[in-house]
Amino acid sequence: MNRYDYVRPDTVADAITALANPDARALAGGTNLVDLMKYDVARPALVVDINRLPLKSIEVSGDKLRVGALVSNSDLAWHPDVQARWPLLASAILAGASPQLRNAATTGGNLLQRTRCYYFYDPSTACNKRAPGSGCSAIGGVNRIHAILGASSACIAVHPSDMCVALAVLGATVEVEGPQGQREIPFAEFHRLPGDMPERDNTLQQGELITAVAIPAPQFGSHFTYLKLRDRLSYAFALVSVAAALQIENGTIKDARIALGGVAHKPWRDVEAEQSLRGQAPEPRVFEAVAQLILRDAKGQGENDFKIELATRAIARALAQAAAGMPQNQSDKVIQ
Amino acid sequence: MDQFASSRIPISLTVNGQRHQLAIEPWVTLLDLLRERLSLTGAKKGCDQGQCGACTVLIDGQRINSCLQLAVTRDGAEITTIEGLADDGQLHPLQASFIKHDAFQCGYCTPGQICSAAGLLAEGHTHSRAEIREHMSGNLCRCGAYTNIADAIEDVMQSRAAMKEAAE
Numbered sequence A: 001m002n003r004y005d006y007v008r009p010d011t012v013a014d015a016i017t018a019l020a021n022p023d024a025r026a027l028a029g030g031t032n033l034v035d036l037m038k039y040d041v042a043r044p045a046l047v048v049d050i051n052r053l054p055l056k057s058i059e060v061s062g063d064k065l066r067v068g069a070l071v072s073n074s075d076l077a078w079h080p081d082v083q084a085r086w087p088l089l090a091s092a093i094l095a096g097a098s099p100q101l102r103n104a105a106t107t108g109g110n111l112l113q114r115t116r117c118y119y120f121y122d123p124s125t126a127c128n129k130r131a132p133g134s135g136c137s138a139i140g141g142v143n144r145i146h147a148i149l150g151a152s153s154a155c156i157a158v159h160p161s162d163m164c165v166a167l168a169v170l171g172a173t174v175e176v177e178g179p180q181g182q183r184e185i186p187f188a189e190f191h192r193l194p195g196d197m198p199e200r201d202n203t204l205q206q207g208e209l210i211t212a213v214a215i216p217a218p219q220f221g222s223h224f225t226y227l228k229l230r231d232r233l234s235y236a237f238a239l240v241s242v243a244a245a246l247q248i249e250n251g252t253i254k255d256a257r258i259a260l261g262g263v264a265h266k267p268w269r270d271v272e273a274e275q276s277l278r279g280q281a282p283e284p285r286v287f288e289a290v291a292q293l294i295l296r297d298a299k300g301q302g303e304n305d306f307k308i309e310l311a312t313r314a315i316a317r318a319l320a321q322a323a324a325g326m327p328q329n330q331s332d333k334v335i336q
Numbered sequence B: 001m002d003q004f005a006s007s008r009i010p011i012s013l014t015v016n017g018q019r020h021q022l023a024i025e026p027w028v029t030l031l032d033l034l035r036e037r038l039s040l041t042g043a044k045k046g047c048d049q050g051q052c053g054a055c056t057v058l059i060d061g062q063r064i065n066s067c068l069q070l071a072v073t074r075d076g077a078e079i080t081t082i083e084g085l086a087d088d089g090q091l092h093p094l095q096a097s098f099i100k101h102d103a104f105q106c107g108y109c110t111p112g113q114i115c116s117a118a119g120l121l122a123e124g125h126t127h128s129r130a131e132i133r134e135h136m137s138g139n140l141c142r143c144g145a146y147t148n149i150a151d152a153i154e155d156v157m158q159s160r161a162a163m164k165e166a167a168e
Ligand SMILES: Cc1cc2nc3c(=O)[nH]c(=O)nc-3n(C[C@H](O)[C@H](O)[C@H](O)COP(=O)(O)OP(=O)(O)OC[C@H]3O[C@@H](n4cnc5c(N)ncnc54)[C@H](O)[C@@H]3O)c2cc1C
Pocket: A025, A026, A027, A028, A029, A030, A031, A032, A033, A034, A035, A050, A069, A070, A095, A096, A097, A098, A101, A104, A105, A106, A107, A108, A109, A110, A111, A112, A113, A160, A161, A162, A163, A208, A209, A210, A211, A235, A236, A237, A238, B049, B050, B051
């Protein structure tokens, strides 16, 4: 790790002042930043320990859940109201990492975790995300875990979060505060596609802090699932994951939401494809058709070609689980 | 706001019931502090990347990978390591159960496994064998002693549940 200065602000205002330094990094649970510092990928001049900020509460008011940026992934997933009313969120969080990592990892940090692309982690290789302009070693390289949707010629990395896939389906809002004051970012606009600026994972401005994530109550009852497919049954990042939710009335689909993890630089949603489900019967042939539609522009990079078929099947399976009201159990790994 | 140049920072930590006043650089991890400065070598450095769980300790009662925690960020915390689990020479029930079920081969992962299992029992979210497997998945065992590890934890979980039932 490089050498750096350390500050421990008690207020959001003091944290924002400290983060005005472009070489400063906020430190929350540390499970991603400390890892990247050990690899010399992150080399902050100043570490701003935000753990004393008053951003640790979970508030439920009416139909809204508001989660402070420092709420741990465990506290959020096991919160009784979240278990009862936002079970898709709980399920996705519990599908990620391990219990001891989730005890440390925070809500804000989860949104801002960086890609697990091997080259991004290895400063001796070319990587546009780590060193803009140096090239992308994953294109034509080892790219089994990489993107099949929305990639660019500059970067084919994926966003690794599970929680964010659920937040995309739930239509969350990210509350941020920075030198210019407070603003709210709709979840779909929070993460971005790589384009020609893969060094930017999201639309947070320099010096801005995430203060909370707000989530409306879902309307889909038990018709949801979070299906995560990976190289081992637990404690591994998604190759493909699907958060799916259906509103079903009188035997037809009134509304549908589908987000994919592990396939793009951000949780992938296709609103047009979702809308094509409206008025249709919740049956396998309909689910297979929408899966094909969502993957219509998918492009493999060689080693990850299998993800196109995997994602197509995972979407159809997830929609069948949602329609049956049988969400994937994250302990018993049998896929119904 | 506490502000420090990159030098030694004063912190206080209670480790296994003993309070320590320390001065440490902000880049020292909790794992390195425990092992190198406090000579508590029970918590192991398997991967140093959050991927194996060998460094698991209890911080304010919660199991956490100490390799990814900067010690300065835990100023004021109470830490329990494997060395602090036994009560006055009496093995912790999990320690006794690991011995009874032969839940290790080389033993390298064992301190992390036992601290993790202690955290699991305290959390109270684990009620079945499948849940033990899932909620212990953050602890790898290269010797593959998983079956016996799960047996050892299940044993303690069941006797605690039975005790609770008897008390009610
Ligand atoms: C072995 C391993 C396996 C994992 N498996 C999974 C998995 O399967 N699924 C999954 O989803 N995740 C997984 N993770 C990732 C884990 O979820 C993230 O590391 C964690 O959520 C990051 O949160 P943190 O609080 O520790 O962030 P930190 O490491 O503290 O910070 C991460 C980034 O966010 C910034 N930051 C943090 N909080 C704020 C804020 N409030 N405002 C502004 N900036 C902020 C930091 O500056 C830093 O750049 C895994 C991690 C490890 C090490």
